[in-house]
Amino acid sequence: MLPIATIATEKGSPVHPELPTSHSDLEQARAIIRAKETKEHRKAICFGLAILLLLACYFFDNITPRPFTDPFSELPLDLDAFDDFGNDDDAICRQPAPRVPQQNQNITERNYDGLFRDPEWRKEAGERLAQSVRIDTQTFDHLRDIMPTPEGTPDIPERAGFDKFKEWIAKAYPLTHKHLKRELVNRYALLYTWEGKEDVKTAKPLVLCSHIDTVPVPASSLDQWVHPPFSGHFDGEYIWGRGSVDTKNTLVAIVEAVENLLAAGFKPKRTVILAFGFDEEISGYQGARFLSKKLLDRLGPGGVELLIDEGPGIGTEYGATFASIGISEKGYTDSTLTLSTAGGHSSIPPKHTNIGLMARIIANIEENVYTPELSDDNPFLLNLQCTAKYGPEMNPWLKKAIRNVDKVRPALVKYLARDVQTRYMMQTSQAVTMINGGVKLNALPEQTIASINQRIAMHSSVETVEHHLIGLLTHLSDPSRLALNFTSTNHLNVTKTHFETPDAVGALHYETFIPALQPAPVSPVDTPAWDLIAGTVRRVSARNWEVKEGKEEKEEEEEGIIVRPELMPANTDTRHYWDLTKNIFRYDPIRADKIFGIHTVNERIALSSFIESVAFFHEIVRNFQEVEF
Incomplete structure (x- = not known):
C-alpha cells in the first residue's frame, strides 16, 4: 500500500505538509475527524429539533381554534348589549312574495313548464345566442364621438358588424320582427314597441334594455382563448365568445322571451318596449342617448313605469343565496x-x-385618496343590512355593527374600508x-x-x-x-x-x-315596481334550471333566495334614461358560478344560466300586465 501522501499526489492533488504520512498518524487523524463529526452531528440534531419545535408551535398556534375576538373592541361600547336582527325588523330588507302570473296558464304550461325545460328547444336557444356571438360587434374608445352615417351609406369599417346584427335578429326572430314595431335609431340602435291594449298615457310602459356592442378583444390575447372569441362555440353546456356574458345573453334572452310569448298567442295589456343600444361600452352617447331622446319625445318625462337594464346577478355569500339588483350607480x-x-x-x-x-x-395624486363615508342614502347600506339579516355565516360582531350602524358608524366604515371590494362602495x-x-x-x-x-x-x-x-x-x-x-x-x-x-x-x-x-338617482325599494321585479326574481330563480336530457329535475330546488338592493360601482346605459322613470333597476338573471371571463379571455355562459334569463324576462313581461301601479 502506498503512503497516503503518495495516493493524494497520484490523484493529482498537491501534498499538504500537514497530511499524515504513516498508518499511526492516519489512525490518530481519523479519531480526531470522528470526534469533530460527532460534535457537528450533535449540533445539527439540536438545530433540527429546535426548528421542528418552532414549526410545531407555529402550526399548533394556527390550527388551534381561538376564541372569537371583536374587531370593534377599541370602541367604548358593549356590542353584546346591542340589538341583533329579529322578528321586529320586517322593514329591513323586506322580501316580497314570489310572484306567479295568474292569467294565461296555458302559456305557463307551454313555455315556462314546457319549452324552457325541453332539451331540444334549449339547445336551439343556445345556438341562437351562439349565432349572435359570431357577429363581431366590438366597439372602441375612438368611436365615441363619431356619428354613424345615414342608413344605406358607407360607414367606418369598425361598425360593419352592427348592420349584420340587424339582419340576423330579423331572421332569427320572425314573429318579433312581424308583430313589434321596429325603429332604427341613429342607424344601429334598435327600438321595438309591442303595443298594449291600453294607452301609454294612462298605463305607462315597461322598457327592457340591453346593448349590441362588446368590449374589444386584444390581439395579444388571442392565443389564450380555448375557442376563438367570435367562434360562438357551443359545446352543449357553455356558449363561448365575446359578448356571451356582456351582454348579448340578456339581449337574446329578451327577444327569446318575446318570440315565445308571441308564439303562445300572448297579447299585452300594457305596452312593452325593447331598447338596444350599440355603444354602451363607450358610454352610450350614439346609442342609448338617442334612444332616450326618442322615448322622451314620445312619452314625456316620467312616461315609463319600469326600466330594466344589465346589472348584478345571483351569487352565494355568507351562507345565503342573494339576487342583487342595482338601484343606483356611482x-x-x-x-x-x-x-x-x-x-x-x-x-x-x-x-x-x-x-x-x-x-x-x-x-402625489395617488397618495391623496378620498375619504370613505357610509351615508344613509347610500344603497350599499341597504345591501349590508340585507346581507347581515339573511347571511347566517356573517361575523356576528359585524352583524350587530350593521344593525346598530348609527352607534358605530366610524368604526364600521374603517372596518369595511380594509377590503377594496367594500371600500369603493363608500369612497x-x-x-x-x-x-x-x-x-x-x-x-x-x-x-x-x-x-x-x-x-x-x-x-x-x-x-x-x-x-x-x-x-x-x-x-x-x-x-x-x-x-x-x-x-x-x-x-x-x-x-x-x-x-x-x-x-x-x-x-x-x-x-x-x-x-x-x-x-345616479336612487330608485325606491318600497314601490309596486320593486315588488314586481323582486317577486319575479324570487319565483324564477327558486327553480333549478339545470335540465339533463332524459331527466326531469325537481322544480323548486332552492328555498329562500334573497333579493337585495345594490350600488353599482360601474355605469350602464341607464345614465341616459334618468328622466324617463324613477324605477330604474339593473339586473342580470345570471349566476356567478355559471359565467366566466367577462371583459377578458374565455368569456362564456352556461346554457342553464341563459335559459334562466329567458324565463325571467318571459315572466316579468307577464307579471307587468297584472300589477296595479
Missing part, C-alpha cells in the same frame, strides 16, 4: 393632465424631465389608466399626457372631485415644489388659471371631460 369622470416643458438633448437633462415631473404629480376611486410621453430615446420629452378615471361616491359629486384635484395640483405647482403654471377646464367647459410663476419650468393643464356624470 358617478363617473375622466380627466386628463397635460404637462408641457422645454425639450432638448437627453445628454444634458434638467433635474426632472417632463416624464419625471408627471411621475411626481401622479404619485371615490381614482385610477391613472393611461399615460403617453416622449418620442425618442435621446430627446427630452416636451409633453406628457396622463388620464385619470374616477368613480364618484354617492356622498360626493363631480364638482367635489374637481375641487380636490385642483387644490392638490395648485399646491404642487408652487415654486418650492414643482414650479408649474397651472390651468384647468372643468366639466362645464370653463377654463381658469390657478397658478402662475415667472420661474415656471413648465405648464400643467387639468381637464375634466364634458360628459362627466353625477351619482
Whole structure:
C-alpha cells in the first residue's frame, strides 16, 4: 500500500505538509475527524429539533381554534348589549312574495313548464345566442364621438358588424320582427314597441334594455382563448365568445322571451318596449342617448313605469343565496393632465424631465385618496343590512355593527374600508389608466399626457372631485415644489388659471371631460315596481334550471333566495334614461358560478344560466300586465 501522501499526489492533488504520512498518524487523524463529526452531528440534531419545535408551535398556534375576538373592541361600547336582527325588523330588507302570473296558464304550461325545460328547444336557444356571438360587434374608445352615417351609406369599417346584427335578429326572430314595431335609431340602435291594449298615457310602459356592442378583444390575447372569441362555440353546456356574458345573453334572452310569448298567442295589456343600444361600452352617447331622446319625445318625462337594464346577478355569500339588483350607480369622470416643458438633448437633462415631473404629480395624486363615508342614502347600506339579516355565516360582531350602524358608524366604515371590494362602495376611486410621453430615446420629452378615471361616491359629486384635484395640483405647482403654471377646464367647459410663476419650468393643464356624470338617482325599494321585479326574481330563480336530457329535475330546488338592493360601482346605459322613470333597476338573471371571463379571455355562459334569463324576462313581461301601479 502506498503512503497516503503518495495516493493524494497520484490523484493529482498537491501534498499538504500537514497530511499524515504513516498508518499511526492516519489512525490518530481519523479519531480526531470522528470526534469533530460527532460534535457537528450533535449540533445539527439540536438545530433540527429546535426548528421542528418552532414549526410545531407555529402550526399548533394556527390550527388551534381561538376564541372569537371583536374587531370593534377599541370602541367604548358593549356590542353584546346591542340589538341583533329579529322578528321586529320586517322593514329591513323586506322580501316580497314570489310572484306567479295568474292569467294565461296555458302559456305557463307551454313555455315556462314546457319549452324552457325541453332539451331540444334549449339547445336551439343556445345556438341562437351562439349565432349572435359570431357577429363581431366590438366597439372602441375612438368611436365615441363619431356619428354613424345615414342608413344605406358607407360607414367606418369598425361598425360593419352592427348592420349584420340587424339582419340576423330579423331572421332569427320572425314573429318579433312581424308583430313589434321596429325603429332604427341613429342607424344601429334598435327600438321595438309591442303595443298594449291600453294607452301609454294612462298605463305607462315597461322598457327592457340591453346593448349590441362588446368590449374589444386584444390581439395579444388571442392565443389564450380555448375557442376563438367570435367562434360562438357551443359545446352543449357553455356558449363561448365575446359578448356571451356582456351582454348579448340578456339581449337574446329578451327577444327569446318575446318570440315565445308571441308564439303562445300572448297579447299585452300594457305596452312593452325593447331598447338596444350599440355603444354602451363607450358610454352610450350614439346609442342609448338617442334612444332616450326618442322615448322622451314620445312619452314625456316620467312616461315609463319600469326600466330594466344589465346589472348584478345571483351569487352565494355568507351562507345565503342573494339576487342583487342595482338601484343606483356611482358617478363617473375622466380627466386628463397635460404637462408641457422645454425639450432638448437627453445628454444634458434638467433635474426632472417632463416624464419625471408627471411621475411626481401622479404619485402625489395617488397618495391623496378620498375619504370613505357610509351615508344613509347610500344603497350599499341597504345591501349590508340585507346581507347581515339573511347571511347566517356573517361575523356576528359585524352583524350587530350593521344593525346598530348609527352607534358605530366610524368604526364600521374603517372596518369595511380594509377590503377594496367594500371600500369603493363608500369612497371615490381614482385610477391613472393611461399615460403617453416622449418620442425618442435621446430627446427630452416636451409633453406628457396622463388620464385619470374616477368613480364618484354617492356622498360626493363631480364638482367635489374637481375641487380636490385642483387644490392638490395648485399646491404642487408652487415654486418650492414643482414650479408649474397651472390651468384647468372643468366639466362645464370653463377654463381658469390657478397658478402662475415667472420661474415656471413648465405648464400643467387639468381637464375634466364634458360628459362627466353625477351619482345616479336612487330608485325606491318600497314601490309596486320593486315588488314586481323582486317577486319575479324570487319565483324564477327558486327553480333549478339545470335540465339533463332524459331527466326531469325537481322544480323548486332552492328555498329562500334573497333579493337585495345594490350600488353599482360601474355605469350602464341607464345614465341616459334618468328622466324617463324613477324605477330604474339593473339586473342580470345570471349566476356567478355559471359565467366566466367577462371583459377578458374565455368569456362564456352556461346554457342553464341563459335559459334562466329567458324565463325571467318571459315572466316579468307577464307579471307587468297584472300589477296595479
